[in-house]
Amino acid sequence: MKRRIFLTLVAATTAASATMLAAPVAQAADEQIKIGFIVKQPEEPWFQDEWKFAEIAAKEKGFTLVKIGAPSGEKVMSAIDNLAAQKAQGFVICTPDVKLGPGIVAKAKADKLKMMTVDDRLVDGAGKPIESVPHMGISAYNIGKQVGEGIAAEIKKRGWDMKDVGAIDVTYEQLPTAHDRTTGAADALVAAGFPKANIIMAPQAKTDTENAFNAANIALTKNPQFKHWVAFALNDEGVLGAVRAAEGRGFKADNMIGVGIGGSDSALNEFKKPNPTGFFATVIISPKRHGEETSTLMYDWIKDGKEPPKLTLTSGMLATRDNVAEVREKMGLASAK
Numbered sequence: 629m630k631r632r633i634f635l636t637l638v639a640a641t642t643a644a645s646a647t648m649l650a651a652p653v654a655q656a657a658d659e660q661i662k663i664g665f666i667v668k669q670p671e672e673p674w675f676q677d678e679w680k681f682a683e684i685a686a687k688e689k690g691f692t693l694v695k696i697g698a699p700s701g702e703k704v705m706s707a708i709d710n711l712a713a714q715k716a717q718g719f720v721i722c723t724p725d726v727k728l729g730p731g732i733v734a735k736a737k738a739d740k741l742k743m744m745t746v747d748d749r750l751v752d753g754a755g756k757p758i759e760s761v762p763h764m765g766i767s768a769y770n771i772g773k774q775v776g777e778g779i780a781a782e783i784k785k786r787g788w789d790m791k792d793v794g795a796i797d798v799t800y801e802q803l804p805t806a807h808d809r810t811t812g813a814a815d816a817l818v819a820a821g822f823p824k825a826n827i828i829m830a831p832q833a834k835t836d837t838e839n840a841f842n843a844a845n846i847a848l849t850k851n852p853q854f855k856h857w858v859a860f861a862l863n864d865e866g867v868l869g870a871v872r873a874a875e876g877r878g879f880k881a882d883n884m885i886g887v888g889i890g891g892s893d894s895a896l897n898e899f900k901k902p903n904p905t906g907f908f909a910t911v912i913i914s915p916k917r918h919g920e921e922t923s924t925l926m927y928d929w930i931k932d933g934k935e936p937p938k939l940t941l942t943s944g945m946l947a948t949r950d951n952v953a954e955v956r957e958k959m960g961l962a963s964a965k
């Protein structure tokens with residue numbers, strides 16, 4: 629009897645220590661995966677949302693996410709070194725300058741880190757996309773077309789004579805996705821009968837609201853002939869700059885149709901204002917796919933050696949203040965706020 633109790637105790641203790649040993653080992657295996665998520669403009673709601681969705685992936689898969697804001701080339705390079713020093717195995721990046729492409733690729737290689745890009749695709753010395761780096765971006769030209777079509781439909785609905793309407797085209801030509809977006813918007817407007825000469829280029833020095841505001845102000849000052857205005861840009865922030873500049877000159881909701889791209893807080897806050905503003909609509913794109921899916925793809929690559937697709941282009945949906953909740957729901961973004 630005594631002997632049986634003794635044996636049972638030994639067995640129980642062995643089993644217990646085996647589980648105690650097994651648990652930390654399994655957890656450690658998960659914890660060992662560390663992924664960086666570097667963004668060019670951490671203060672922009674779009675990038676905050678990307679990070680938020682990347683965190684969701686990190687929680688679900690059990691990896692560590694390291695979020696780094698890198699608004700300059702120098703910061704990008706030190707961020708990559710920093711990730712290597714922390715023993716990360718890979719990173720997802722939206723670079724502050726796509727021309728840093730070859731340098732970023734070389735740095736990642738030297739530090740033995742896997743990399744994929746999001747939003748802004750790296751280019752080589754000749755300005756061609758670096759196709760060897762997996763990338764997820766938006767289908768820029770088509771989304772731009774959705775913007776232009778949305779503006780044209782609203783001009784027609786309001787019964788404006790197109791010859792009296794000026795279009796502020798907030799441009800940022802050094803970024804290919806920005807060029808494609810605003811070109812798509814301008815092409816769609818012209819296809820709908822909008823006079824090409826009424827599209828006023830307003831180059832912004834940086835892709836934020838303040839710089840778009842300054843650029844739009846110049847366009848407005850130089851073109852006092854128009855009775856109404858419309859505006860488009862690469863993102864919501866750019867259109868907001870144009871809308872604020874127009875307001876300053878008396879062009880309010882009745883005389884301004886601004887359509888952005890994004891659908892994060894910059895746009896949502898505008899729609900929440902009690903009275904409509906000139907910010908009429910936005911094409912909502914998916915920070916869920918760009919944050920959660922990219923970091924999951926990186927995780928699978930590190931864990932199982934499965935490389936992400938070389939190119940994924942995501943789509944968007946036009947939303948106004950009237951149907952924004954419905955569109956966010958359709959895009960799987962409703963529960964995110």
Ligand code: GLA
Pocket residue numbers: 672674722746747748765766805835862863889890913
């Ligand atoms: C660029 C823009 C951002 C956002 C993303 C979406 O990076 O600067 O504002 O529109 O593209 O891919």
